Amino acid sequence: MTLNSYDVQALQRMKGMVFLLLSFLLVPSLLQAGTEAYPYGNGSTVIGWVRDHRVRDGESLIELARASGIGYNEIADANPLLDPFVPGTGALVTVPHSWILPDEESYDGIVINLSELRLYYFFRQGASRLVMTFPIGIGSEGNDTPTGEFRVVEKIVQPAWHVPESIKNEKPWLPAVVPPGPDNPLGSHALRLSLGTILIHGTNKPWGVGRRVSHGCIRLYPEDIPKLFQVAPVGVKVTIVRQPVKVGLRNHRVYIEVHDDHQGMNYFQEAVRLLIKKGFLGRIDTGRLYLAAEEKRGIPVDISGESMAPHDGAKDVLSGRRK
Secondary structure (H helix, E strand, O other): OOHHHHHHHHHHHHHHHHHHHHHHHHHHHHOOOOOOEEEEOOOEEEEEEEEEEEOOOOOHHHHHHHHOOOOHOOOOOOOHOOOOOOOOOOEEEEEEEEEOOOOOOOOOOOEOOOOOEEEEEEEOOOOEEEEEEEEEEEEEEOOOOEEEEEEEEEEEEEEEEOOHHHHHOOOOOOOEEOOOOOOOOOOOOOEEEOOOOEEEEEOOOOOOOOEEEEOOEEEEOOOOHHHHHHHOOOEEEEEEEEOOOOEEEEEEEEEEEEEEOOOOOOHHHHHHHHHHHHHHHEEEEHHHHHHHHHOOOOEEOOOOOOOOOOOOEEEEEOOHHHH
């Protein structure tokens, strides 16, 4: 039996639908295996681990960032003395694959922290509380991504880009609508927020993840957006915040994470305010706190005083680094 072009297209569509269905069915088992989700709770709000990496011949920090699931800003801030494009073969790179969870009264749905250019998705699986996290690109200066509470109102596979009038004014050669494909800046999937003009979407320019380069939308790596799309339902809450300073606990140790948000903030004072709020101020080493606030490397730093309980021997005291 031979198949005509219509039959072939129908089979391809059917295969696509089966693949999508299997993807949704397989997500719970993938999360149970711990491949993409971190457990949290019981007083612990620090996830992941900082790692070291030796640069291979010809490797850039931008390539390493994407391969490690972090944004350009994260790897550049963590390694201020290295050239992001030519770090040098054999250079020792800090890979900041660890984060303090944003300061929220109750973790629910998607939380986006503009200060660190990172998205968190909080959910439950049985009795377990889990979080997935992804680096993002956000709005540039003058096109700032708004803060506030929103909802996902629509999910779109292979979205067409209806070019806003403001962008047409900047780039008059663009068509009114860019169809799905390699030239579409929305990538393969998009989640529309209740704000209307703001989307969480993929991108055809992955170098923009970890940067302030969009017109207000939130961009994920092409390999990350399908993961979020699969697990985040329509109606899920989306909270967008700006928190350049975060404090948290792990193994009874106090950690701080500071990002340079270019807002003219006194980071040390903000850190002290948060430590007082959480009742941690009497448990920290002031010198370590001051150094972390000055360096603003975007890495969870252990600032516990020496009178604290012994720390986990598998970690470096200052950075929570796996040895």
